[in-house]
Amino acid sequence: MNEDENKGIIFQHMIVHRDIKPVNLLIDIDKGILKIADFGSAKIVQRGSYSTSYQVTRFYRPPELLLEAKEYYWMVDVWSAGCCVGEMMAGKVLFPGASGKMMLKLIVQAIGLPxxxxxDxxxxxxMIDPESDVKVKGFKEILGNVKDEWADFxxxxLRYRPRERLHGPKLLAHSFFDNIFTTKCTLSNGLLVSQVITAEDYKIALKNDCVSGRKYATMILRNEVKFSLKDSNRNANVTPIAASKDSKENKESKDSKESKETFLIPVADEARKNQLGVKLTKDVVxxxxxxxxxxxxxxVDDHMDAMWTIDTHEPNFEEMFSWFHRIMELSCDNFLRNTEVFDLMRSKSFDVAILEPLSVCGLxxxxxxxxxxxxxxxxCSLYDFILPxxxxxxxxxYVPSLSSQxxxxxxxxxxxxxxRFSKETKQTMDKMFDxxxxxxxxxxxxxxxxxxxxLPSASLFFxxxxxxxxxxxxxxxxxxxxGGISVNMKKIKSEKLNSNWDRILDEREHNMLISFGSMVKSSQMPFEWKENIVRVIKSEPNVTFIWKYETNETQFAAGLDNVVFSNWVPQTALLNDERLTAFLTHGGLGSTNELAHCGKPAVMVPIFGDQVRNANMLARHKGSIFVLKNDLGSFExxxxAVHSILYDKEYKKNAKHLAEILSNQPHQPKDLVVKHTEFLAQFGPFPKMDPFGRSLNFFARNFIDIYATIAFSYLTFGFLSLVILRQVLLLFGVS
Known part of the structure; x- marks a missing residue:
């Protein structure tokens, strides 16, 4: 290596990228090339130099930057790279903290206190408080079902001390890489495959059958896609979806049976950007x-916590959700500012586009x-703010609005x-749409x-x-x-509970699940309400209560042996299990549909939004009991409510009857979506389905002009009759 080449390598090693994350990693599977993109945050760093600590996307930010270190080097990139690899293994973000403080807590749970x-x-x-009470999980638990050597890798x-983070030749010598390159394989020049693998090494090794990891490279790429698509909550901020056109070539190709959709996601809520709910779509942007x-x-979570105590009985929609409107406007601006996305979408050919009208940016x-x-x-079941x-x-x-009480x-x-609820919601959304x-x-x-x-030019409204x-x-x-398209009863019925859940359900005759969803956390509930729930649990010693609770701070229930706290529960598997007697839920539409299809009686305690409407909707079928959230503080x-739902058999009978109706309905939701979308793609758009009535004014639409004309006619006839009668009476001398 000559002097200039040596200087070049030294210079490259002075560059710190400072934003390593999956979206900035470009992979060419066929050529076996990985390139790092987006050097907008990169910087040349030398010893003794200082840099801002507010760098690296939060989920991949190392602990030294979270603790505001000003002097750091390329080892911050090693931490980020480790997070990316771990994310591919786990199928999820390793440290999805909504803030720097939460990030540090998750890191401590993984590797312990520093x-x-x-x-130093x-x-x-x-500094992190050395007395912090945090339960250490370790990477084996966080990564899930992976080999021990992967968790070890x-x-x-991911270590606190930057210089001790595995890197360079020692990293490549780890057993994790054993299945990629054949041991002691030589290149065409007789030398062993180099420890620092270049693109040229890969080509030569491939030619000489030294690579056993071609499928592995493909699997990593698929996992990188999969972690974005894996199981998700139903409240992800997703706008919009576009379905792409099948060309003649596509139909004749081997992959013609694969879906041809593009899923386009402008990230509005950073903490939930991986909660997409997509399972089959391969093209995700x-x-x-x-x-x-x-x-x-x-x-978002900071505002969700406040929903426990906000008064939802008054139509103050604009005040309550001003933060949401701000986020949606920022997201729209951010989405359209990225011209590369528009160019990419324009290069594709689309027949149909789908979006949720919580935003009109996509339109x-x-x-x-x-x-x-x-x-x-x-x-939601009803977006009344777009109906006019x-x-x-x-x-x-007689039709409850989206936020009706x-x-x-x-x-x-x-x-x-x-x-008033309907009109104020519409006025607020109109301002955001404007x-x-x-x-x-x-x-x-x-x-x-x-x-x-x-908006009215849309041909269909699901x-x-x-x-x-x-x-x-x-x-x-x-x-x-x-409605109910997300409920796959065939899959739910095939789900098996592990031995731990079996043991919990077998312990007592009755079992009740408590969950308030993922948006509003039980841990942020007013403390006196938690204490009251504990009193109710204590009053039912023959019932096991399974409470989905987000933290380990459950001292308020100390001494109770009939409550099980868990930060995650297999909700659908539990709802389908006959040993679960009832469900205490917030009434989110996802949970409402699940318990309705599973035929499980429920106590519904709505917190905000459409949850009150959902609770009233299900209560009509007499398989559930509606309880106001403020009544969580009332023991009586x-x-x-809890005692009735557990022991009154009428609730179970009615819930089962509703489930039978839903399971035997003549038209299944998935069939309706597929057939209508395909029909639109082939024959649409359908401008003639746009009703002329929406252009009528209030008087014409409600027949007020007709009623007024009829009333005027009657009044005129009556007046003229009186005038004529008076004249006749005068003729006969009657005054």
Whole structure:
């Protein structure tokens, strides 16, 4: 190696990337090449130099940067790379902390508390409390079902002391790599395969049958996709979805049976960007938050915690969800600022585009791409704030709105309140949609139509509503109910509980699951409510309560032997198990659909949003009991509800009957989605399905002009009759 080459290598080793993460790793499977992309945060670092600690995407940020170290080197990239490899193994982000503090807690759970010496090696300005009470899990538990040597490999990379992180030749000599290169394989020049593997080494080794890991490289890539698609919660912020066109070549290819969809995800909530819920789609495009958005965005969980105590009985939608509107506007701006995404989508050929109308940003994007066949898809059973725009009737007198606090049988005041909830929600969403229109026009062109024109141009509207479960209401032809599409009963019935859950369920005659979902955490519930739930649990010694609880801080239930706390539960498997007697839930639509299909009686305690509507919806079928969230503080009310749902057999009977109806319904939701989408792709768009009625004014739509004309006619006739009668009477001398 000459002097210039030597200087070049030394210079390269002075560069710290400072943003290693899966989306910045480019893999060429056929050539066996891995390249690192996006050097926007990279910096040349020399000894004695200082740098900002606010670098590296949070999930991949090493502990020294979380503790605000100013002097660091390339070992921060080794930590990030270790997180990427671990993510591929586990199928999920290793440290999905919503804040720096939560990140440190998750890291401590993985590798234990750092010593004073560890802090010194990291050269940090802050320290982790050495007395912190954190249960250490270790990488074997965090990674899940992986080989011991894999967990050991990640553990040797992810260490507190930067210089002790496994790297270089020692890293490549680890047994983890044994199945990639054949032992003692020589190249064509007679030399052994080099320890630092170059692209040329790979080509020669491949030619000489020295590589046994070609399938492994493919598996890593698939896992990299898979960790983005693995099991997820139902409240991911996903907009929009686009279904791509099948060309003649595609239909004739071997892969013609594979799905041809593109899943496009602008990241609105960084903490949930991997909760996609996609299982079959191979083409997934994630639009990451840039530095501008990262510096402005809000932490969703901080606002969710407040939902426990916010009064949802008053229509203050704008005040309650102003943070959500801000996040959606920032996300729209961030999404459209990335011109590479538009160019990528334009290079594809799409027949149909689908999005959820919680945002209209995607509608402007689709219009600019020239996609005319669009579908709206609602994750809730009713998005009443768009009904006037698509021409669907609003019936406030007997159809509960999205945020309504009542069922379909309302008093005079309740009907007025239902109307106010609906109108305030619409006014607030209209403001957000107007702002998003300004944003998509700024990025894509001022000539793009307003959202009020784009929304009704959608040919279909999929709603997460089931006619056999939901409140009856009038709909237009383009509305297709697909409620329960996420509930796969065949899969649920095949799920097996492990021996630990079997033991828990066998311990007592009755069992009750308690879960408030993943958005609002039980751990953030007001303490007096937790204490009251514990009192109710204590009053039912013959019942085992399984409580999904996010932390290990459960001292408030100390001494109780009939409650099991777990930060994760196999919810669907438990709901399908006959040994589970009942479910205490928040009434999220996902959980509501699951327990309805499984035929499980429930106590529903809605916290916010559409959950009150869902609870009232299910209570109509007399298989559940509705309890206000503030009544979690009332022992008498909660005790009565829990005892009734456990021992009154009528609730179980009615819940089972509803499950039978849903399992035997004539049209399955998945069939409706597939057939309608394919039909639209082949014959759409359908502008004639846009009802003329949406353009009518209030008076014409509600026959007020007709009633007024009839009333005027009667009044005129009556007046003229009186005038004539008076004149006749005067003729006869009657005054």
């Amino acid at each position: 010593s004073q010496r560890d802090h 090696y990291m050269k940090v300005s802050k 990640i553990g040797e990379i 994630i639009v990451e938050q840039d530095e501008i958005m990262s510096s402005q965005t809000l932490v 402007g994007f689709f219009k600019k791409l020239g996609i005319e066949k669009t579908i709206l898809a609602s994750s 725009n698509i021409g669907e009737p609003e019936e406030h007198s 009542t069922g379909d049988q309302m008093s005079l005041f309740e009907r007025y309140k239902n109307y 702002q998003e229109t300004r944003i998509y026009r700024k990025h894509l062109g001022e000539d793009l139509p307003d959202w009020r024109e784009l 709603t997460n509503s089931n006619p056999y479960l939901d409140f009856p209401r009038p709909v237009i032809q383009k509305t297709v109910p697909i 009310i909660l005790k009565k």
